Amino acid sequence: xxxxxGGYYNNVAGTxxxxxxxxxxxxxxxxxxxxxxxxxxxSYAGALGGQGLNxxxxxxxxxxxxxxPAPIGLNQRMFMVGYGLDEFAGxxxxxxxxxxxxxxxxGYRSTGGDYAEYFEARTDSVDLLLPGVCVxxxxxxxxLVPGTPGAKLLGVVRSxxxxxxxxxxxxxxxxxxxxxxxxxxxxxxxxxxDKVLNPDYDNSQIYIPRSQRNEWKIIGLIGRVLIRKGQPxxxxxxxxxxxxxxxxxxxxxxx
Numbered sequence: 458x459x460x461x462x463g464g465y466y467n468n469v470a471g472t473x474x475x476x477x478x479x480x481x482x483x484x485x486x487x488x489x490x491x492x493x494x495x496x497x498x499x500s501y502a503g504a505l506g507g508q509g510l511n512x513x514x515x516x517x518x519x520x521x522x523x524x525x526p527a528p529i530g531l532n533q534r535m536f537m538v539g540y541g542l543d544e545f546a547g548x549x550x551x552x553x554x555x556x557x558x559x560x561x562x563x564g565y566r567s568t569g570g571d572y573a574e575y576f577e578a579r580t581d582s583v584d585l586l587l588p589g590v591c592v593x594x595x596x597x598x599x600x601l602v603p604g605t606p607g608a609k610l611l612g613v614v615r616s617x618x619x620x621x622x623x624x625x626x627x628x629x630x631x632x633x634x635x636x637x638x639x640x641x642x643x644x645x646x647x648x649x650x651d652k653v654l655n656p657d658y659d660n661s662q663i664y665i666p667r668s669q670r671n672e673w674k675i676i677g678l679i680g681r682v683l684i685r686k687g688q689p690x691x692x693x694x695x696x697x698x699x700x701x702x703x704x705x706x707x708x709x710x711x712x
Contacts, residue, residue, distance in 0.1 A: 569622035571680030589685035
């Protein structure tokens with residue numbers, strides 16, 4: 458197998474790589490490198506445009522310029538948007554995703570106005586928990602039920618189509634129990650720092666994300682939400698304005 462190389466002053470070793478641009482140093486196999494002055498010292502990686510990108514971990518990729526490929530603790534950076542100064546003044550990233558699945562950046566802006574999480578509803582409550590209904594937790598099951606006057610309210614059911622700033626507990630990518638966990642709720646890892654698969658995980662089963670299951674409800678916990686008129690509310694929640702004939706807009710918090 459051969460490399461495909463276009464441009465000038467490129468130093469390419471290994472096999473199966475596509476290298477286009479100027480001043481690249483590429484070793485390893487099956488890399489894709491486009492741009493100017495990239496350094497790729499691994500295999501199956503991609504430096505996809507920009508300048509001065511550096512990839513050191515298999516299956517990683519980067520865009521931008523002068524990224525920082527260093528791991529964060531035991532977790533490798535797998536995708537980076539570089540925005541450093543240069544090789545000597547300092548490498549840096551605007552954004553990166555590490556091998557533990559976390560995204561790293563200085564902050565973000567969102568159209569949504571609330572923080573929410575997925576909670577599971579009690580079977581007899583599933584059809585009652587419409588968007589804008591205030592909810593409580595059944596202490597005997599830990600499942601959602603409609604809120605009642607005087608009850609301790611958890612939050613408000615949100616539409617799954619609503620613009621929400623953050624949605625936690627979503628388990629969109631795979632079954633939530635795929636990895637073994639220790640007694641403190643942390644991942645169990647092997648000597649290489651990789652997460653250990655749960656022996657109860659059955660990859661022959663088709664996983665349906667919580668977003669596609671009616672018994673899982675998005676519950677607004679903090680921020681601006683729509684509440685159905687006439688619903689019980691906590692004393693510390695603040696009504697902002699009428700939204701339409703069905704809902705009012707409220708600011709809620711967990712205090």
